[in-house]
Amino acid sequence: MIEIQKPIDVENHLWCNEAILIRVTGGRSALTTISSDIDYDDHDVKSIFMLNGKPLIQGQYPVCPTCSALLARGYGIDNIDCPEIKSIRDRINSEYLGINNAIEVLTPLLELLDDGYFVIADARLYPTDGTDHYFANVPDSLSTITATCCEYYNHEFLTTSSGFPAYLYPTQSNAALDTKRADHYLDLIDKDNAPRAIAYYHSGFVCALLDGHHKAYAAAQKGCMLSALVIIPMGGTYRKYKDSEELAFFSDIMIPVKELSLDSEIKPRSKQRIQFENYHNQPIYEGDLTFRFYPTIEELTGIYAAEVEKLTITEDLVKQWIESRDTEDRYRLQAVLRYYAKKEPEQAFMIAKTVISHAPESAIFNHLLAESYSVIVKNKCEESEQIVLDHMVNHDSKCLLWDLCSSYWEDVKNDN
Numbered sequence: 001m002i003e004i005q006k007p008i009d010v011e012n013h014l015w016c017n018e019a020i021l022i023r024v025t026g027g028r029s030a031l032t033t034i035s036s037d038i039d040y041d042d043h044d045v046k047s048i049f050m051l052n053g054k055p056l057i058q059g060q061y062p063v064c065p066t067c068s069a070l071l072a073r074g075y076g077i078d079n080i081d082c083p084e085i086k087s088i089r090d091r092i093n094s095e096y097l098g099i100n101n102a103i104e105v106l107t108p109l110l111e112l113l114d115d116g117y118f119v120i121a122d123a124r125l126y127p128t129d130g131t132d133h134y135f136a137n138v139p140d141s142l143s144t145i146t147a148t149c150c151e152y153y154n155h156e157f158l159t160t161s162s163g164f165p166a167y168l169y170p171t172q173s174n175a176a177l178d179t180k181r182a183d184h185y186l187d188l189i190d191k192d193n194a195p196r197a198i199a200y201y202h203s204g205f206v207c208a209l210l211d212g213h214h215k216a217y218a219a220a221q222k223g224c225m226l227s228a229l230v231i232i233p234m235g236g237t238y239r240k241y242k243d244s245e246e247l248a249f250f251s252d253i254m255i256p257v258k259e260l261s262l263d264s265e266i267k268p269r270s271k272q273r274i275q276f277e278n279y280h281n282q283p284i285y286e287g288d289l290t291f292r293f294y295p296t297i298e299e300l301t302g303i304y305a306a307e308v309e310k311l312t313i314t315e316d317l318v319k320q321w322i323e324s325r326d327t328e329d330r331y332r333l334q335a336v337l338r339y340y341a342k343k344e345p346e347q348a349f350m351i352a353k354t355v356i357s358h359a360p361e362s363a364i365f366n367h368l369l370a371e372s373y374s375v376i377v378k379n380k381c382e383e384s385e386q387i388v389l390d391h392m393v394n395h396d397s398k399c400l401l402w403d404l405c406s407s408y409w410e411d412v413k414n415d416n
Contacts, residue, residue: 001025002110004103008119008253014304015164017227018099019121021255024113031112031200036274038063046274049200049208051112054080056171057208058276060142066160069148069203072141073279076173077210084108085198085211092211092229093195096122102196102229109198109210110231117260119232119250123165124225125199125207127216130297134220135168136177136213137283142276145169147205147297154301156331161301163204164252165230172213174284185218189226197228201251205297223290237262293342299335306335313340313347318354322365330368337371341378348375349384356387366400373401377408384408 005021013019030053036046043064049057055074062069077085091105099122103110106120129135130147138145147167151160188194197212207230209216219226232250237257239246247254248262295303311317313336321329333355340348352372359365359372373391376384388405395402 002103002107004100005117006259007099008121008255010121010253013164013253014310015123015125015166017122017124019119019253020099020103021117021119021250022103022110023117023261024110024115026111027113027115028111029114031109032114034272034274037271046276048074048274048276049202050074051077051080051082051171055277056210057169057202058142058274059148059203061148061203065150066153067149068144068146070142071138071145071148071169071206072143072276073138073173073281074171075279076176077171078173078176082112084112089211092198096193096196096227106198106229106231113231113233117234117248117250117255119253121165121230121232121253122196123199123207123228123230125165125197125228125230126167126294127220127226128167128291128294129169130167130205130300132291132294132296134284134286134289134291135209135216136170136172136174137286138170138281140278140280145206148203150204152205152297152301154298154305156302156334159301159305161304162252163206165199165201165207165228165232166205166300167207167297168199168209168216168226169202169206170213171208171210173279174282177213177217177284179217182214182217182221185215186221189215189218190222190224194227197226199228199230201230201232205300217284217289220289220291223293295339295342299338299342302331302335303339306332308332308336308339311336313351315350315354318351319358322355322358327364330364334368334371337368337375341375345375345379349379352376353383353387356391370401370404373404377404380408 003023005023008019010016010019031051033047033049038045044060044062047059047061048055057074058072060070087108088105127135150163153160197215198210199207200210202208216226235249237246237248246257248257248260321333337351352375355368355372376387388408391405
């Protein structure tokens with residue numbers, strides 16, 4: 001049985017449009033995870049995310065929260081008989097009508113879960129693995145997926161960011177991709193009411209894509225985000241200080257334990273012996289895909305550390321950060337520039353021009369100026385060419401930015 005508990009305030013969760021807490025009772029445990037005991041020699045846990053007894057994702061997960069897991073593909077959801085997914089496919093492929101309607105549509109799939117509490121979130125995901133690679137082009141055998149760390153340490157901001165749904169990991173074989181079928185979604189995929197994919201929050205910043213591989217391919221063709229309904233299990237409970245309120249966490253969504261009907265202690269899962277297998281997969285050609293609008297895990301955590309999504313960026317604010325004596329303001333400006341270079345190139349061009357016009361040529365601004373000229377070089381127009389020419393007229397080939405500026409015409413030549 002699926003019971004809706006309450007809607008969740010997601011104002012401070014910028015990856016999410018809306019979310020709702022549900023409770024599963026009498027779940028069939030067909031979509032579940034089995035795990036081993038901790039290996040105290042390697043300091044990790046082996047685990048398999050399964051559907052109907054067959055592996056979807058195989059992994060080794062380190063005890064260290066800032067370390068990344070090793071993941072490998074499973075059998076392939078396209079090879080697993082799951083009538084529940086088939087039964088909801090037509091309805092999930094139609095216009096999105098809100099989170100409450102989505103719970104009704106997803107009910108046959110949600111009944112496959114373990115008993116317990118889950119958050120169902122309407123999220124915006126990137127169809128990459130946290131690097132500039134298509135999410136489905138992962139190696140056959142166990143390999144490091146950087147974005148699986150529970151806490152990502154950003155060296156520029158000297159901060160850690162807790163994981164939340166952002167990137168994807170495949171559960172379908174690439175052989176099942178039909179590019180003509182993906183074309184059906186091209187005109188729909190970037191709309192607010194676009195048909196949703198279905199994902200399961202897996203680890204760190206990574207979700208397992210259960211349904212919607214064709215939608216993800218269409219999103220990657222357009223360079224837009226993928227709208228997906230994400231099933232987020234409860235990860236455990238948390239109490240920051242001895243006398244503080246105990247919270248249950250679902251990714252980075254926290255809910256007071258007193259609002260849930262939990263046992264005094266969370267019952268540990270039974271441990272099993274885990275044996276991995278290799279499943280061969282043919283990579284998908286990435287030449288038709290667009291990755292420039294997708295931040296890497298380092299860029300994404302920098303964006304959140306700088307709180308870029310909450311800011312209105314103006315020339316005056318850029319000038320204020322340049323003139324500031326606070327080192328963090330320069331880091332925030334770099335994060336802003338990287339963010340808009342990926343998401344809104346015209347805004348990035350404005351920021352880059354402002355930096356070049358007002359930042360002094362000194363060692364502390366070298367990285368920021370390099371980022372700015374990189375944006376200018378990629379934006380081919382008369383104004384950008386003049387900016388590059390002005391720099392080269394006033395500097396010689398020993399300048400740190402000389403090669404970057406001269407690449408402007410190399411790119412033009414290659415484009416032609």
